[in-house]
Amino acid sequence: MIGIVLLLALVVAMIYDYIYPRYLYPYRARKLGAEPPTEHLSWPFGIPAGFGFLKEARQLRQMETSLEFSHGPTKTVVSQAFGSHIIVTRDPEVIKAMLSTQFADFGLANRYKVLYPLLGDGIFTSDGPHWKSSRTLLRPLFMRERVSNLKMMEHHVQSLFKVIDGWNGQPGNVQTQFRLLTRDTALHFLFGVDMDSLAGVEQYFEIRGGEKISGTELTDAIRVAAGWLGVRAKLMQLYWLASPPQMWKAVKICHAFVDKVIETAKTKDKLEDDAEYSFVADLCQYTSDSKLIRDQAFSIFVAGFGTTSSLMSHLCMHLAATKRWKKLREHVLHDIGTDPSAVTFETLKSCKYLQWCINESLRMHPNVPLNLRRARRDIVLPTGGGVDGKSPLFIPKGRDIVYHVLALHHDFDIWGKDADEYIPERWDNLKVPSWCYIPFNGGPRVCLGQQFALTEAAYVLCRLVQEYDDLIGPGYDAYKFRFSLTIAIEPGVTVKFVRS
Numbered sequence: 178m179i180g181i182v183l184l185l186a187l188v189v190a191m192i193y194d195y196i197y198p199r200y201l202y203p204y205r206a207r208k209l210g211a212e213p214p215t216e217h218l219s220w221p222f223g224i225p226a227g228f229g230f231l232k233e234a235r236q237l238r239q240m241e242t243s244l245e246f247s248h249g250p251t252k253t254v255v256s257q258a259f260g261s262h263i264i265v266t267r268d269p270e271v272i273k274a275m276l277s278t279q280f281a282d283f284g285l286a287n288r289y290k291v292l293y294p295l296l297g298d299g300i301f302t303s304d305g306p307h308w309k310s311s312r313t314l315l316r317p318l319f320m321r322e323r324v325s326n327l328k329m330m331e332h333h334v335q336s337l338f339k340v341i342d343g344w345n346g347q348p349g350n351v352q353t354q355f356r357l358l359t360r361d362t363a364l365h366f367l368f369g370v371d372m373d374s375l376a377g378v379e380q381y382f383e384i385r386g387g388e389k390i391s392g393t394e395l396t397d398a399i400r401v402a403a404g405w406l407g408v409r410a411k412l413m414q415l416y417w418l419a420s421p422p423q424m425w426k427a428v429k430i431c432h433a434f435v436d437k438v439i440e441t442a443k444t445k446d447k448l449e450d451d452a453e454y455s456f457v458a459d460l461c462q463y464t465s466d467s468k469l470i471r472d473q474a475f476s477i478f479v480a481g482f483g484t485t486s487s488l489m490s491h492l493c494m495h496l497a498a499t500k501r502w503k504k505l506r507e508h509v510l511h512d513i514g515t516d517p518s519a520v521t522f523e524t525l526k527s528c529k530y531l532q533w534c535i536n537e538s539l540r541m542h543p544n545v546p547l548n549l550r551r552a553r554r555d556i557v558l559p560t561g562g563g564v565d566g567k568s569p570l571f572i573p574k575g576r577d578i579v580y581h582v583l584a585l586h587h588d589f590d591i592w593g594k595d596a597d598e599y600i601p602e603r604w605d606n607l608k609v610p611s612w613c614y615i616p617f618n619g620g621p622r623v624c625l626g627q628q629f630a631l632t633e634a635a636y637v638l639c640r641l642v643q644e645y646d647d648l649i650g651p652g653y654d655a656y657k658f659r660f661s662l663t664i665a666i667e668p669g670v671t672v673k674f675v676r677s
């Protein structure tokens with residue numbers, strides 16, 4: 178009997194799954210004077226397409242399929258995967274509405290539930306009034322001069338040089354080193370601790386309760402916790418399946434470490450000098466809520482370090498693959514010179530070619546390639562519906578919309594037929610139409626760490642270019658790309674830094 182009921186329920190669900198996107202959704206849209214977007218349906222329940230997406234991810238083919246979408250005739254489509262209907266768009270007008278003009282109509286889907294074990298109620302996971310108050314609290318801290326602490330960065334760059342020199346002119350995987358470097362600078366900037374993991378000397382830190390842990394234990398805990406958050410993000414609605422004891426143990430270590438940093442910072446009346454500066458200590462001047470400080474600090478940590486190391490790795494990959502290192506070096510030596518102390522926030526900005534190289538890397542491979550929002554209510558956007566994408570677009574309440582930043586950045590209509598090539602020179606006097614270049618997002622939730630990330634990437638690249646005459650590495654055929662929260666390069670960026 179139960180079997181028959183289940184079978185009947187399945188048949189009804191399959192019929193509904195067939196009828197809804199073909200008849201009911203278009204009907205509801207037309208009643209509101211709108212159209213659904215072009216449909217890429219996969220019956221039943223998006224199962225064939227869902228397995229297709231998993232296969233693409235396993236075979237590391239997401240870059241190819243993203244480029245196919247960016248060159249296709251329709252900028253907004255609705256697809257199905259494992260029971261969900263998802264709208265995917267590369268239309269700048271739709272993205273502008275989602276992120277700016279109709280900002281309040283869209284939420285963060287289940288980001289809070291996915292990331293709360295480590296990030297709690299920090300800015301990155303929160304929405305509505307709590308997000309607003311987080312933003313108001315944190316924004317002024319990012320405006321500070323101290324955010325671009327070049328002296329601190331130089332200390333870590335020196336450790337990077339030692340690692341590269343240890344390769345003795347042989348190729349090494351610079352992506353791994355950039356991950357360590359940006360984790361070290363983020364820990365230094367946020368928590369005021371100098372892990373110096375590139376130097377390979379074990380450090381010890383006191384955690385809440387007086388216990389001591391090694392730098393390796395701490396970085397392992399960060400890696401394990403962040404890894405499980407990544408798994409939860411991939412599982413989407415099924416995030417709750419990934420909640421193992423190892424994750425909670427790692428989270429506990431991370432929290433105990435930061436709680437001790439906060440406890441110490443609270444004993445100080447005011448920040449004495451630059452050497453003592455940490456974001457957490459700065460935040461303690463404005464609020465005494467330790468849990469809030471911890472959640473904000475981890476949110477910034479997670480938002481910041483993987484993205485910036487991804488940018489640096491892509492920069493080296495592009496410069497080696499297109500053999501542009503020497504040209505960049507000529508520009509840096511001409512505009513800034515060979516003296517490390519001449520590298521300042523202002524001189525970095527004034528070296529146009531350096532800025533173009535970074536802009537172009539963020540265009541070619543925006544380090545957050547895809548992003549997602551969920552409709553809070555039934556919404557009609559002015560454009561994006563119908564086969565040509567020109568009619569108003571109906572988005573039902575609860576529907577997820579992926580905005581495909583990478584596809585937007587490769588759209589031939591915007592960037593021309595050479596959109597898939599890395600050409601920094603295109604930025605000479607380029608006027609980018611609004612909402613066509615959004616590596617750091619846009620609107621009220623634009624990245625708070627943009628300045629920090631751009632300064633760090635420019636500083637590290639500039640110092641490497643001053644130090645090494647050439648960078649030799651393979652062409653693009655050697656690489657595949659793994660899409661998760663950021664883009665990772667597989668099997669790494671194995672390049673040779675050459676001194677004459």
Ligand code: HEM
Nearest residue numbers: 480481484485488544545616617618622624625626629630
């Ligand atoms: C190349 C490096 C970076 C890229 C490409 C990048 C990109 C982004 C993007 C796309 C968002 C929007 C996320 C969303 O709303 O869905 C974002 C938000 C954010 N980023 Fe970055 N980011 C980078 C580096 C950093 C750094 C270094 C920090 C901090 C030091 C940082 C802090 C933040 C914060 C706090 C938010 C949340 C803002 C909010 O929700 O109001 N980011 N970033």
